[in-house]
Amino acid sequence: MxxxxxxxxxxxxxxxxxxxxxxxxxxxxxxxxxxxxxxxxxxxxxxxxxxxxxxxxxxxxxxxxxxxxxxxxxxxxxxxxxxxxxxxxxxxxxxxxxxxxxxxxxxxxxxxxxxxxxxxxxxxxxxxxxxxxxxxxxxxxxxxxERFGMAFVGRSPFTGWTLRTLLATTHIPLKAVPLALTPELMDSKLDLLLTCLAQDFGIDKPSVAIAGLNPHSGEEGKLGEEEQNWLIPWLEQARKKYPQAKLIGPIPPDTMWVSPGKAWLTDGQTTVSDAYLALYHDQGLIPVKLLAFDQAINTTIGxxxxxxxxxxxxxxxxxxxxxxxxxxxxxxxxxxxxxxxxxxxxxxxxxx
Ligand SMILES: NC(=O)c1ccc[n+]([C@@H]2O[C@H](COP(=O)([O-])OP(=O)(O)OC[C@H]3O[C@@H](n4cnc5c(N)ncnc54)[C@H](O)[C@@H]3O)[C@@H](O)[C@H]2O)c1
Ligand SMILES: N[C@H](C(=O)O)[C@H](O)COP(=O)(O)O
CATH class of the missing domain: 3.40.718.10 (Isopropylmalate Dehydrogenase)
Structure with a gap:
């Protein structure tokens, strides 16, 4: 060229x-x-x-x-x-x-x-x-x-697999996270993510894993209510709105990273998603930086x-x-x- x-x-x-x-x-x-x-x-x-x-x-x-x-x-x-x-x-x-x-x-x-x-x-x-x-x-x-997102992309030097993580909320204090998270915000972030996957990575029919907020995604309301109050209903609506995407969640935020961790480190059989939607900064960036500190890239979408x-x-x-x-x-x-x-x-x- x-x-x-x-x-x-x-x-x-x-x-x-x-x-x-x-x-x-x-x-x-x-x-x-x-x-x-x-x-x-x-x-x-x-x-x-x-x-x-x-x-x-x-x-x-x-x-x-x-x-x-x-x-x-x-x-x-x-x-x-x-x-x-x-x-x-x-x-x-x-x-x-x-x-x-x-x-x-x-x-x-x-x-x-x-x-x-x-x-x-x-x-x-x-x-x-x-x-x-x-x-x-x-x-x-x-x-x-007004609609933009902080996404991290990293390709594993061990397996070649690509980890893509979008943060639903970014530079705000932890105590402000539950207040900032709303169905409207999630709609906006998911829409941006799906556009990015199609436009930037050529993935038109992606699978997207979406984290819960509370331990064990709230354990049916016993460990937090956001999942039952709005996150699960929002996901049901989102599945209808975006039939081209496989939306998985809300996944307990600790175990959500087990499969990407395996896919990053070993070529063994594991089911992974094209992208991971974390609800707050450190929920997404602890696994990203733990796995991929020297490889990951921060990209602003939107x-x-x-x-x-x-x-x-x-x-x-x-x-x-x-x-x-x-x-x-x-x-x-x-x-x-x-x-x-x-x-x-x-x-x-x-x-x-
Ligand atoms: N994109 C950005 O502009 C960006 C990203 C992250 C943090 N920050 C800012 O950087 C400042 C410091 O943040 P921090 O200490 O949390 O994170 P940091 O990434 O600067 O440092 C964390 C640790 O990793 C080490 N480290 C970082 N980059 C390295 C590299 N390229 N090679 C070898 N070791 C490396 C550091 O020595 C430190 O021990 C803060 O003000 C933060 O807001 C900016
Ligand atoms: N949240 C990012 C991280 O922890 O790596 C970083 O601070 C982003 O910073 P900018 O918005 O300044 O790129």
Whole structure:
């Protein structure tokens, strides 16, 4: 394929005090990337140069991209020199917010088909006065969409099986979860998930496993009432509304992850679903990160453009040491390129 027709992606550096610049420098030496996308980094060359020097001083021989040769859109910031590696604060938060902001503006203007984001720290954003719970919510707000979802996708390096998990609720306190969960919200998330499975993965007739909220899915109302009060009735309606999908649930939230765990780790016989709908952040992300921390990709669904991100955070505890793994960042770039390609083609049936 002519390289000018490859998907155009923009890659943010994330929080300059975290491992974002390091995983970007490590990812950019992955030879396959130039064959699948046209990548532009957005951030500060001085951050990349400083990270490059610091990492090589500690780890001579580390394979890193040359900061001077990286295709970069410079975002200037007056406080760049005050960034302290390993400490996220108002300065690093303001800078990472500026990177994302510019990436979104250029993508909405049509310069790029997708955004890949390195991690930011929500607390640093708050310190800088940007009161968003995460990048997902900024992307949705700037794109003007009310219906969006946080989905995690990972392909097992052991079996090749793909785990897809959508979170019904995301960055809210645990005590707010039961109040936020409603049949309307579930309708919206399921609809988004089915659209994503068809559009992005070519799965038109998916099976979807849906978790319960309470231990043992409420044990017939003895351990919680949400399942009986609305989740089971909603599922019955959803089965009529989406006859093309096999909707399984509500599944007790602990055992829901046994089959995906087996499918991830061994090729043995197990019945799995095309996607898993978890009701809250850690119900979905504990199994995802336990199984797939270095492989999983966070993707925002429902946006008018592709967005992916590694599944890890800023890891301030290891920033500047040279030990951060770039596998999830590489996977995020590859998935973004695949999704851009997939969305430009007619849907095809897909076998997981
Ligand atoms: N997409 C994102 O922007 C994103 C995602 C998750 C967390 N965060 C943010 O990151 C900050 C830190 O979050 P956290 O500590 O819960 O999670 P984290 O993922 O940053 O770190 C968890 C643990 O995993 C290790 N780790 C993380 N990434 C690694 C990598 N690539 N290679 C090797 N080890 C790695 C860290 O050293 C740490 O021990 C928080 O502010 C959180 O909100 C951002
Ligand atoms: N909830 C995600 C996770 O735990 O990996 C992550 O924090 C998402 O962050 P963004 O919305 O900033 O991508």
């Amino acid at each position: 002519d390289c000018m027709s490859l998907p155009r992606l923009i890659l943010t550096l994330g929080d300059p005090a975290g491992i974002g610049p390091e995983v970007v420098l490590k990812a950019l030496v992955e030879p396959e990337l130039v064959q699948i996308c046209q990548l532009t980094v957005i951030g500060s060359r001085s951050v990349l140069t400083q990270t490059h020097g610091q990492l090589l001083a500690k780890n001579p021989g580390l394979n890193l991209a040359d900061p001077e040769k990286i295709n970069l859109l410079e975002v200037d910031h007056p406080n760049l020199e005050e960034v302290s590696v390993g400490r996220g604060d108002a300065i690093s938060g303001a800078i990472s917010f500026a990177y994302l902001n510019e990436a979104i503006a250029r993508t909405l203007a049509g310069e790029f088909a997708g955004i890949v984001t390195a991690p930011i720290a929500k607390s640093a954003w708050q310190a800088a006065g940007h009161n968003y719970p995460g990048q997902t919510e900024v992307l949705a707000s700037r794109a003007g969409v 946006l008018p453009f592709v967005r992916t991100s590694p599944d890890h955070g800023t890891a301030f505890d290891i920033a500047g040491q040279g030990i951060a793994r770039a596998d999830s960042m590489i996977a995020a770039i590859k998935l973004a390129a695949e999704l851009v390609e997939q969305r430009s083609q007619p849907s095809a049936n897909h076998t997981n």
